[in-house]
Each structure stands twice: as structure tokens, then as C-alpha cells.
Amino acid sequence: MNDILLSIRGLKTYFYTYRGIVHAVDGVEFTINNGEVVGLVGETGCGKSCTALSIMRLIQDPGKIIGGEVIFRGRNLLEISEDEMKKIRGKEISMIFQNPTTSLNPVFKIKNQIIETIFEHQDIKKDDAAKQAVKWLEATGISSPYERIENYPHEFSSGMQQRIMIGIALSCNPSLLIADEPTTALDVTTQAQILDLLINLKKEYGMSILYITHNLGVIAEICNKVAVMYAGKIFEFADVIKIFKNPLHPYTEGLLRALPKKSKVEKLQEIPGVVPPLIDPPLGCRFYSRCDKSKEICRNAEPKMLEIEPNHFVACHIVSKSR
Amino acid sequence: MEEFNLLEVNGLKKHFPLTGGIFRRVSGTVKAVDGVNIKIKSGETFGLVGESGCGKTTLGRCILRLIEPTEGKVLFEGKSLLKLNKKELQMFRQYMQIVFQDPYSSLDPRLTVRQTISIPLKLYNIVKGNPEGKILEVIRDVGLEKEHIDRYPHEFSGGQRQRIGIARALTVNPKFIVLDEPTSALDVSVQAKILNLLKHLQDENKFTYLFISHNLEVVRYMSDRIAVMYLGKIMEIAVGEELFERQFHPYTQALLSAVPVPDPESKKKRILLTGDVPTPINPPIGCNFNPRCSRVLPICRDTEPQLREIRKDHYVACHLY
Numbered sequence: 003m004n005d006i007l008l009s010i011r012g013l014k015t016y017f018y019t020y021r022g023i024v025h026a027v028d029g030v031e032f033t034i035n036n037g038e039v040v041g042l043v044g045e046t047g048c049g050k051s052c053t054a055l056s057i058m059r060l061i062q063d064p065g066k067i068i069g070g071e072v073i074f075r076g077r078n079l080l081e082i083s084e085d086e087m088k089k090i091r092g093k094e095i096s097m098i099f100q101n102p103t104t105s106l107n108p109v110f111k112i113k114n115q116i117i118e119t120i121f122e123h124q125d126i127k128k129d130d131a132a133k134q135a136v137k138w139l140e141a142t143g144i145s146s147p148y149e150r151i152e153n154y155p156h157e158f159s160s161g162m163q164q165r166i167m168i169g170i171a172l173s174c175n176p177s178l179l180i181a182d183e184p185t186t187a188l189d190v191t192t193q194a195q196i197l198d199l200l201i202n203l204k205k206e207y208g209m210s211i212l213y214i215t216h217n218l219g220v221i222a223e224i225c226n227k228v229a230v231m232y233a234g235k236i237f238e239f240a241d242v243i244k245i246f247k248n249p250l251h252p253y254t255e256g257l258l259r260a261l262p263k264k265s266k267v268e269k270l271q272e273i274p275g276v277v278p279p280l281i282d283p284p285l286g287c288r289f290y291s292r293c294d295k296s297k298e299i300c301r302n303a304e305p306k307m308l309e310i311e312p313n314h315f316v317a318c319h320i321v322s323k324s325r
Numbered sequence: 326m327e328e329f330n331l332l333e334v335n336g337l338k339k340h341f342p343l344t345g346g347i348f349r350r351v352s353g354t355v356k357a358v359d360g361v362n363i364k365i366k367s368g369e370t371f372g373l374v375g376e377s378g379c380g381k382t383t384l385g386r387c388i389l390r391l392i393e394p395t396e397g398k399v400l401f402e403g404k405s406l407l408k409l410n411k412k413e414l415q416m417f418r419q420y421m422q423i424v425f426q427d428p429y430s431s432l433d434p435r436l437t438v439r440q441t442i443s444i445p446l447k448l449y450n451i452v453k454g455n456p457e458g459k460i461l462e463v464i465r466d467v468g469l470e471k472e473h474i475d476r477y478p479h480e481f482s483g484g485q486r487q488r489i490g491i492a493r494a495l496t497v498n499p500k501f502i503v504l505d506e507p508t509s510a511l512d513v514s515v516q517a518k519i520l521n522l523l524k525h526l527q528d529e530n531k532f533t534y535l536f537i538s539h540n541l542e543v544v545r546y547m548s549d550r551i552a553v554m555y556l557g558k559i560m561e562i563a564v565g566e567e568l569f570e571r572q573f574h575p576y577t578q579a580l581l582s583a584v585p586v587p588d589p590e591s592k593k594k595r596i597l598l599t600g601d602v603p604t605p606i607n608p609p610i611g612c613n614f615n616p617r618c619s620r621v622l623p624i625c626r627d628t629e630p631q632l633r634e635i636r637k638d639h640y641v642a643c644h645l646y
Contacts, residue, residue, distance in 0.1 A: 261513060
């Protein structure tokens with residue numbers, strides 16, 4: 003069960019802008035095993051979505067993947083041709099996005115939009131593709147799928163649209179689903195429905211999920227493992243329970259302490275300062291200026307990701323020294 | 326602290342007409358706020374939660390008359406706001422301010438912080454003579470520095486802009502501030518800073534807050550009492566802790582159970598609602614929630630439940646109780 007499906011090593015994606023080189027993804031490393039839900043969590047602009055797009059090789063100008071490896075089932079996706087990549091996108095790895103309203107094409111019936119993906123990757127007759135499309139609508143919990151499949155996107159609520167997106171993404175039985183903040187634009191009750199749907203579909207079809215979000219509650223609810231990202235780097239990667247019960251990196255600790263408390267008297271812990279610029283990022287640890295435990299070494303040398311405990315990776319000088 | 330109702334809202338309604346066709350005929354109404362009664366005590370934080378489109382923002386704006394309500398009464402310190410003429414209303418606005426959700430669109434990009442803050446100062450003659458001292462004081466109150474005064478909004482981060490928005494509301498020494506999702510555009514660590522700031526300002530100045538949000542955890546942390554809104558109506562009002570311990574309305578129960586808890590070991594059972602929120606153009610007859618309610622009774626489909634006190638300070642609009 004625990005075979006590695008996707009392994010990312012030293013991934014670097016830079017954006018070459020007029021103002022300088024933006025180090026959006028700067029040496030990201032983590033792995034996803036078969037059947038696992040891995041959460042990628044971090045604040046706005048830390049490079050979460052950029053990491054996802056790099057895996058899919060969907061980075062556009064002026065961005066460029068300049069280094070690292072994305073090993074998917076033994077093949078480095080950064081080295082194969084665009085034609086081969088097209089066979090992987092949508093079939094082996096598919097993706098759903100934050101805003102379902104803009105991800106669906108408003109001028110086509112949703113039927114055509116589901117069939118398009120199926121046609122692209124399978125040698126199949128049109129009628130059979132249509133049948134499959136209906137099946138996927140049903141699987142994602144849309145009632146009366148035979149009638150609804152003839153509708154246009156605007157005739158659905160945003161929760162329904164996200165269900166359709168999930169249906170499209172799963173229509174070729176991918177082994178990895180990348181979900182980029184799929185519930186951020188939705189209300190809590192709708193979010194609960196979508197999370198429930200994802201968990202059930204995962205049980206049924208057994209795909210792995212890379213779940214990107216800034217919501218720690220959602221992470222706790224559906225993920226097996228968590229990668230904490232900050233300013234283009236992964237700071238901590240471990241089991242979900244370890245991250246929440248025994249966070250080792252000072253940034254992870256700070257993030258958890260900043261969550262609103264149940265008790266109203268307790269003051270929320272703040273993380274002082276702001277995220278460093280990604281153009282010319284600081285030399286040493288990127289969290290140095292905001293960290294309350296930092297020492298001299300943190301300013302000059304960049305910490306490496308080390309396995310501090312079995313399957314608990316942390317990139318921090320202070321943590322690795324204390325062990 | 327003496328307790329009196331700073332603000333009373335009685336039967337407040339806001340219906341937006343839907344017009345269409347060449348003669349702009351009215352083809353229907355959106356019942357955004359449909360008969361809301363709330364009382365906000367002086368010095369408390371009154372939380373208002375609900376999903377998008379339930380009318381929370383419209384309610385907040387109707388209270389300040391930024392949107393003219395269709396029907397109902399708003400009493401501020403016993404005076405009816407809806408009877409005031411334009412000039413009187415402007416004077417009243419000194420006591421009631423608002424902080425908006427989006428710190429990017431709520432500040433004028435062409436004005437420096439100094440200009441933004443000196444407009445209300447001049448309008449209400451807060452300081453005689455040189456306003457410099459007051460501007461500096463307000464800016465420091467929200468955690469910004471002197472060097473920020475002559476900058477434009479685009480030079481600030483989201484959290485800092487929200488601080489400017491708060492500073493603008495503070496300048497006129499208000500009594501009541503509507504906080505309309507002040508942190509939903511911000512990251513968790515920045516959100517923590519803004520929430521701490523708002524609490525601190527309240528302690529210093531004895532503000533009364535109406536805190537509107539869809540984020541239940543944030544509302545729980547901030548509020549003394551909480552009202553749950555659904556499709557233009559208040560479903561339940563209770564003291565914060567009590568609401569989270571024991572909810573009566575089936576909608577509140579489902580809503581609270583849907584919030585993801587940042588604890589991977591919690592074995593919470595979720596109540597999943599089926600379907601979507603009905604449109605406020607044609608809300609269901611009887612109880613608004615009846616098409617999605619798992620405990621629906623025959624009476625729910627034809628009679629609208631009224632908000633009743635079923636325990637001390639705990640109001641529920643539901644036929645089950």
C-alpha cells in the first residue's frame with residue numbers, strides 16, 4: 003500500500019519579471035504514496051498553487067521550472083515531451099481549482115465538457131462516453147443526472163459546479179487528484195458536502211489526493227499527511243497527527259497558535275513581522291526574521307530538510323540541533 | 326458595566342425589487358432581510374453568522390442606513406434612525422461606523438493615509454486647529470507608524486490596509502462599529518493580529534461591535550452573543566458559549582457541525598445538509614429551512630415560526646420547541 007506514487011525533489015520554479023526573479027517555488031520536496039491524501043498548507047503567496055501547477059507543467063511565461071525532479075510512477079515528468087505530458091494530464095493526474103464558476107466554460111453544456119476529457123484519453127464511442135458522463139454526474143451526487151447533463155454551467159449553484167468539476171477530473175480514473183483550494187469559495191455547509199464527497203470517492207476509486215488549502219481545519223479533517231509551506235519552501239512534512247499534536251518547526255507552531263481559540267479570554271498568539279520578499283529572498287532560513295527561537299546560524303545557512311523522527315521531516319537548525 | 330440596549334432593530338425588512346424588460350417592470354422581490362429583531366447591548370460584541378447570501382451584510386448596512394430599509398425600525402440609544410433627515414443622519418454617523426470586508430476596495434487609492442483619516446476629522450470638527458496629533462494618535466492606536474502617514478493604499482499589505490480601515494472608523498470616536506467580515510480576506514496569522522487589535526480597542530474605548538462573519542470560529546472567539554441568520558431571518562440567538570455547547574435550531578446544528586475542526590483526532594459527527602440554500606426570491610412557505618430540515622413537521626410547511634425565548638437569553642425560531 004505504501005508505494006511512492008509521486009516524489010518531488012528540489013523543485014524550483016522561478017518567475018522572471020521586470021522587477022527581478024521571483025523565487026516562487028524554491029527547492030520543494032515531498033512525496034505522495036498510493037491512496038494517500040497529502041495536504042499542502044501555507045499562507046497566501048507562499049507558492050502552494052505554483053507547486054501544483056509545476057507538477058502539471060502548466061507554468062506559463064514568465065515562469066519557468068528551472069530545476070528539480072517530479073517523479074511520477076518512476077518517470078520524471080519534467081523530462082518527458084509535451085505530447086507525453088498531455089497523455090498524463092487529465093488521465094493520470096487531474097486537477098480541480100478554487101473557483102468552479104471560472105473553471106467551467108459558460109457556453110457549452112456540461113455534457114460536452116465531461117465528454118471532452120473522456121474522448122481525449124479513451125478510444126470510445128460517443129454514446130458510451132455520454133453514458134459515462136451521466137455515471138460521473140451521478141457519482142458526484144447530482145440528482146436526476148440524465149436531465150441535468152443537458153444544462154449549462156450557470157444553471158448550477160457553485161457547490162454543484164464544483165461537483166461537476168470533480169466529475170470531470172475523475173472521469174478517466176486518475177491515480178492522483180490535485181485539489182487546489184476546492185472549497186475556499188464555498189460556504190461551510192457546502193464545503194462539508196464536498197469534503198464528504200471527496201472522501202467517499204477516494205474510498206471507492208482509491209486515488210491519491212494532493213489537497214492544497216490555507217484552512218487548517220480542512221487539513222485536519224481529510225488529510226493523512228501534511229506539508230507546511232512558507233515562502234517557497236517546505237518547512238515540515240509529517241503525519242497529520244504529528245503536525246497538529248507535536249509540531250516541531252516554529253512556523254507550524256505559530257500557525258497553530260494563531261487559530262481562534264475556544265476560550266475568549268486567551269489572547270491569540272501572533273507571528274510577528276511579515277513574509278520576506280520572494281525577489282531576493284534572505285540567505286539563511288526564510289523564517290529567520292519572524293522566529294522567536296532563531297540563532298546566528300539561521301541567518302547565514304539555509305536549513306536542510308532532515309528526518310528528525312521517523313517520517314517526520316523538518317527544515318530547521320534549532321530543531322535538528324536539539325536532537 | 327451598566328447594561329442597556331444601545332441598538333434595537335425591530336421588524337427590519339429589505340426587499341430589493343427585481344426589474345426586467347423595457348419598462349423596468351417589477352417581476353419579483355429579493356427578500357434579503359425579512360423581519361429581523363435584534364437588540365445589541367452597550368459594550369458587547371454581537372456576532373452575526375450565516376452563509377453567503379443570507380442577508381448579513383445587507384442587515385449591517387440597513388442598520389447604518391447605507392441601504393435604506395423597506396420596513397421596520399432601528400433605534401439607536403432610543404432614537405429612531407429611519408426618521409432622521411439627511412443632515413441629522415450625517416451627524417448620527419459619527420457614533421456609528423463600519424469596517425468593510427475587502428481592504429483593497431474600501432480605501433480610495435488616490436488618497437494617502439493622512440487624507441483618508443482627515444476627511445472624517447474635518448467633517449465632524451473633531452479637532453480644532455492642527456489635526457496632526459490626532460492623526461498620529463489614531464495611526465498608533467491601530468499599530469501603524471508615523472512614516473506610514475503619507476503613503477498610498479497600494480503600498481500596504483492586506484493586513485495593514487485593514488488597519489487603515491479600522492483607523493478611519495476610529496477617528497470620529499464612535500460608540501458602535503459594524504465589522505463586516507473584517508478578516509475574511511486575510512491569512513490566519515494576520516487575522517490573529519487584527520482580532521487582537523479589535524479586542525484591545527474595544528477594551529480601551531468601550532466600543533459596541535456588530536461582528537458579521539461566516540467564519541464560526543472567529544465569531545465564537547470575538548462575540549458575547551451570537552445570532553444565526555438564514556435566508557433573511559434570524560434562526561437562533563444565544564450567548565456565544567451556550568450556542569456552541571447546545572444549539573436548538575436544526576440549521577444551527579448542521580452549520581456548527583460542518584465547521585472543520587483543526588484537530589485530526591476529533592471524532593465529530595457531521596450533519597450533512599442536502600441541497601442548496603433556496604433563493605430569497607421565492608423563499609419557502611412556512612419555515613425558511615423546511616425543505617432541508619431533517620426534523621420537519623407538517624406545521625413547518627405552512628406557518629412561519631417566531632423567535633421565542635426557550636431558555637434564559639436563548640431565542641429560537643423553530644416549531645420543535
